[in-house]
Amino acid sequence: MFLQLKNITKRYPGVVALDDVSLDIIEGEVHALVGENGAGKSTLIKTCTGAISPNEGTIVIQGQEFSSLTPKTSEAMGVGVIYQEFNLVDELSVAENIFLGRAPRKGIVIDRQKMETEAAKIFQQFDIKIDPAELVGNLTVGYQQLVEIAKAISQKAKLLIMDEPSAPLTQTEAESLYLVVEKLKASGVTVVYISHRMDEIFRLSDRITVLRDGQKIETIQTSETNLDELVQLMVGRELKETYPQRKHRVSDEVLLEVEGITGSIVKDVSLKIKKGEVLGLAGLIGSGRTELAEILFGYKAKSAGRITLEGREISPKTPKQAIAEGIALVPEDRKKLGALLDVDIKGNISVSVLERISKFFTIDKRREEEIAEDYRTSIRIKTPNLEQKIKNLSGGNQQKVIIAKWLATEPTLVIFDEPTRGIDVGAKAEIYELVNTLVETGKSVLMISSEMEEVMGMSDRIVVLHEGRVTGELDRKDFSQEAIMAFASKN
Ligand SMILES: Nc1ncnc2c1ncn2[C@@H]1O[C@H](COP(=O)(O)OP(=O)(O)OP(=O)(O)O)[C@@H](O)[C@H]1O
Ligand SMILES: [Mg+2]
Missing domain, CATH: 3.40.50.300 (P-loop containing nucleotide triphosphate hydrolases)
Structure with a gap:
């Protein structure tokens, strides 16, 4: 077991974002977290990264118990994260962002050359062309997301949490992301993966946990469920047709x-x-x-x-x-x-x-x-x-x-x-x-x-x-x- 959440509750004014949620993350698995908008997915992972403190409950990382974490302890325990909202500094270069706060140095001087070579190496894995010297502010969202991913990978985390990493990517770039996830898994890294794209949930995950309105509904083996069942668990109601019929003809004007x-x-x-x-x-x-x-x-x-x-x-x-x-x-x-x-x-x-x-x-x-x-x-x-x-x-x-x-x-x-x-x-x-x-x-x-x-x-x-x-x-x-x-x- 890499990580255990026990009876986690998080309240905000007017909202119970997490309601007595317990969850196990097994070492080496890809664990998907799914649920409707506002179900509590991001809140759950923020308790694991120390970004927020739960009101109640315990977090156990590799046997060590915490009632709440700080970002520092979480990182020291081997937890890396890619947040849904970017944490990049527009005015810094791609390489500087990746190595922010832990840049390689020559004496007291930052070794820019080494930093850029290291960054370039990570991008090679993606087969994606980003200039490590480019300012992050000049990149489109899709590329910024790839920088976020590279940053998390460079931290060599044992548990990598990804909150909707593929959202800003096109299908082609998402494919490179899937390869990265598969490589990480093969090298023994545990992954928690949040997404609204059902195809990738089925492709990547070993187990899936469904949250609804702050509560944990179920954890299931991916191989033992299917799309219809999963959607049913997520939304808890009948779904309308995805692409509703249009009743008119396009005008010639x-x-x-x-x-x-x-x-x-x-x-x-x-x-x-x-x-x-x-x-x-x-x-x-x-x-x-x-x-x-x-x-x-x-x-x-x-x-x-x-x-x-x-x-x-x-x-x-x-x-x-x-x-x-x-x-x-x-x-x-x-x-x-x-x-x-x-x-x-x-x-x-x-x-x-x-x-x-x-x-x-x-x-x-x-x-x-x-x-x-x-x-x-x-x-x-x-x-x-x-x-x-x-x-x-x-x-x-x-x-x-x-x-x-x-x-x-x-x-x-x-x-x-x-x-x-x-x-x-x-x-x-x-x-x-x-x-x-x-x-x-x-x-x-x-x-x-x-x-x-x-x-x-x-x-x-x-x-x-x-x-x-x-x-x-x-x-x-x-x-x-x-x-x-x-x-x-x-x-
Ligand atoms: N800082 C905050 N203050 C008040 N309410 C918050 C805060 N952060 C989250 N919430 C509320 O907690 C609930 C869970 O939010 P959360 O961001 O965890 O959802 P999510 O499952 O990640 O959704 P999405 O798929 O849209 O990202 C929501 O109702 C949200 O409005
Ligand atoms: Mg979220």
Whole structure:
């Protein structure tokens, strides 16, 4: 037994995040932790890493008992962690981040050369090209996640806890992650793995523990269960169909036309989105999907090209101008573009519609409350009340608040960049319903997603990018993972 949790309880105002949870982690196993958004997964692992102290219970690591841990003791006991929210310093290089606080030295001077060589060695295992000297702030979320993983690996932990490590990765990069997990396991490292992606849970884990509403429901052998049973245990209710049927036909009218858009990654991109259409945008990390979204949303400048909305040329220079044109972006990086962590749920949602719900410079509080309550029920934002600061919400519930915020602007074009990242299986279906409602009422959706099933399940058409260029376009009847991958990795 590597780690034992005995009767752990953690309370927050209005929430019992963990309710008398007991759990054993066997040495050398890959133990998956699953459950809906807000079930208590991150809270559970934070008690193991010393990030928080439980109100009750005991933690036993390799026979040694603790009523609570500090990050220092936890690390000294061989526990390493990759948190759901990044802990990287944007202003430092990749190598500096990996070796933060334990850099190799020559005398008293940091041995930069050695640090960068060591970092490069770790990346070789992933088969991923990251320059160890690059500033972390310049990397996209996907690459930042890979830096987090490299950092945890470099600590040579005996137990490595990973909280949704694959969430910001595309399928291809996720494959490298799986290989790393398998290698770690082969070398005797114990792994606790949190994820909402069921395929990888089945692929990687030996045992699975299901949490629901802070309680442990069951620990099962992966080989003795199946997807349906697992989902049933997680959500405790009947699930609707994952990709709900759409009841309308896409109109022939074009809503948005993009011609020859060029930025720093995207080159000469042209595409059209029709009214009532979901256009999927596929590609690998770094293929320019996010940049294209950010250009349309006025967050990044284009160096060439035209954008036409309902026949009118537009050139949004700021998100504010884009919103005024009826464009909204649900961003992949919720900290950069989306969330006001220290503001409550109501405030986060209403910030994008202040003008509409204000009279004589005063916010109509009742209207604000109504809008927030509406989304709270429609996409199940799990919270004791709408005054909760969103930094206190679970990762998936923060994402839901951001979605609500942008939908509240009542846009004609919604760009979703990885909309269901970190969203649990039950809530995904609700977000898909929302997308359907949008297009059924004549709005259009541009959907960027690294989850193949999701792009294929939701899009009417898919455009594929490779190194900034459009390499292919597929109609719904021609969708297949192979076809998309062929375009996405075209040379
Ligand atoms: N610092 C905090 N203050 C108040 N409530 C908190 C705090 N941290 C977590 N919670 C609450 O505890 C519950 C469990 O949250 P936790 O982050 O563990 O969920 P999770 O299972 O990791 O969910 P997700 O899949 O969305 O990441 C949630 O209801 C959350 O809002
Ligand atoms: Mg979490």
